[in-house]
Amino acid sequence: MSHKTTTRNDTGIQPVFIISVDDPQKVGDPIRSFTMYTVHTRTTSPLFRKSSFSVLRRYSDFLWLYETLSMNNPGVVVPPAPEKNPFGRFDDTFVQQRRLALEKCIQKTANHPVLSKDPDLKLFLESDTFSLDIKQRKAEIAHERGGLMASIGQTITGPRFYETDEWFDRQKSYIDSLEAQLRGLVKAIELVAKQRSELAAAMGEFAQTITDLSASDVEKQLAHSLAAMADVERKAQELQNTQSRQDMVTLMSTVDEYARLINSVRLAFNSRIRTYQAWQSADAEVRRVKQNNERARGHARIPVVSLNVLAEAERRAMDSKQEFDHCSKLIKTEVARFEQERIEDFKDSLHAFLDGMIVGQKDVSAVTMLINALFADNDTHN
Numbered sequence: 001m002s003h004k005t006t007t008r009n010d011t012g013i014q015p016v017f018i019i020s021v022d023d024p025q026k027v028g029d030p031i032r033s034f035t036m037y038t039v040h041t042r043t044t045s046p047l048f049r050k051s052s053f054s055v056l057r058r059y060s061d062f063l064w065l066y067e068t069l070s071m072n073n074p075g076v077v078v079p080p081a082p083e084k085n086p087f088g089r090f091d092d093t094f095v096q097q098r099r100l101a102l103e104k105c106i107q108k109t110a111n112h113p114v115l116s117k118d119p120d121l122k123l124f125l126e127s128d129t130f131s132l133d134i135k136q137r138k139a140e141i142a143h144e145r146g147g148l149m150a151s152i153g154q155t156i157t158g159p160r161f162y163e164t165d166e167w168f169d170r171q172k173s174y175i176d177s178l179e180a181q182l183r184g185l186v187k188a189i190e191l192v193a194k195q196r197s198e199l200a201a202a203m204g205e206f207a208q209t210i211t212d213l214s215a216s217d218v219e220k221q222l223a224h225s226l227a228a229m230a231d232v233e234r235k236a237q238e239l240q241n242t243q244s245r246q247d248m249v250t251l252m253s254t255v256d257e258y259a260r261l262i263n264s265v266r267l268a269f270n271s272r273i274r275t276y277q278a279w280q281s282a283d284a285e286v287r288r289v290k291q292n293n294e295r296a297r298g299h300a301r302i303p304v305v306s307l308n309v310l311a312e313a314e315r316r317a318m319d320s321k322q323e324f325d326h327c328s329k330l331i332k333t334e335v336a337r338f339e340q341e342r343i344e345d346f347k348d349s350l351h352a353f354l355d356g357m358i359v360g361q362k363d364v365s366a367v368t369m370l371i372n373a374l375f376a377d378n379d380t381h382n
Contacts, residue, residue, distance in 0.1 A: 015045035017110035021103035074271035075330035079108040200240035207233035254349040279320035
C-alpha cells in the first residue's frame, strides 16, 4: 500500500515522507554482533533541516522509537516494529524480511498525522549522533515517566476502571475476534507453504531419480529425454519454492503486521485508562486541598497559599479531564484509520498473492507442456 498521499489535518497540509530502509550490514564482534540499516528519508516537512538525508540505525533503535512514541502519544495506534527473533537473525531471508517490515513500519509512522510531528521521530530520522542523543533522551524520559507514575500511583491500586462508553466495549470484542481470525489465517498460510515445500522436495527427489536412471544402461535417445525431464522437474521444484516464499512475503507479512498492530490498538486503549487514572488522581488532589481549606476555615483562617494551591489543583484536574476526553476521541479516529488501512493493505497483499499464483500456474503449465513434448518426442523416435 502506498502512503504518499497528501492529506490535511488541523495545521494544514500533512507533510509527505518517503523513507527506505536499505543496505543491511552485520557489524560488531562475533559475540555481540548486530545488523545496521541505512534509513534514507525524503520529506516536505519544515521541521527538518534538510529535505533529504540518511542515517544508520539498528533494530533496537526501531524498538526504542516504537516504545517512546507509544508513551508520548496516548490514544495513537503506533505502527509496531517486527518482533525480536534470537535465532537465525543473520540469515539472508530473515534479514530481508525484517528490512521490509522495518521500512513499512517507519514509512507509516512518519506519514501519520500525529506522529510525524513528534520530536523523537525527528531525532530518530535525522540525528547523526544518535547513540549520544538517545542516552540523554532516555534519561529525560525516565524522569518524565517517574513523575507520571508518581502522580497516578494512588489510583493504580484504587477503584477498578469501569467503562462507560459502549463503543470501547464493542471494539475490544471486535479486536479479540479479529486476532482469532488472523491466527487462523496464519495457520492456513503456513500449511500451504509447508505443502509447497514438501512438494518441491518430492520433485527434487524425483528429478534426482530420473537423473540416475538416465545415466544407467538405456538407449541414447531415452537417456537424453530422461535427463531433459529431470531438468524440467528441477524447474518445477524451483517454481514451488518460489511460490512458497511468495506466500510468506505477501500474505504472511501483512498478517504478521496486523497481528502486531492489534497489540498497538490495545496499548492505545490502555493509555486511555492511564489518562483516566491521572484525571481521578488530580480530582482526588482537589478534594484533599478543599478538605484542608475547610479545616482551616473552621479555625477562621484561610492562608493565601491554600487558595493558590486549590486553583492549581483545579487547573490540573481540568487539564487531566481534557486529556482523557481528547484521548477517547483520538482513539475512535485511530481505530477508523486502522480499519481503512487494514482493508487497503490486505487488498494489496491479496492482489500480489493472486498475481503470483497466476504467474506460477502459467510457469507450471509451461513446464507440463515441456514434459509432454519430451515424451511425445521420445515416442516418435521409438
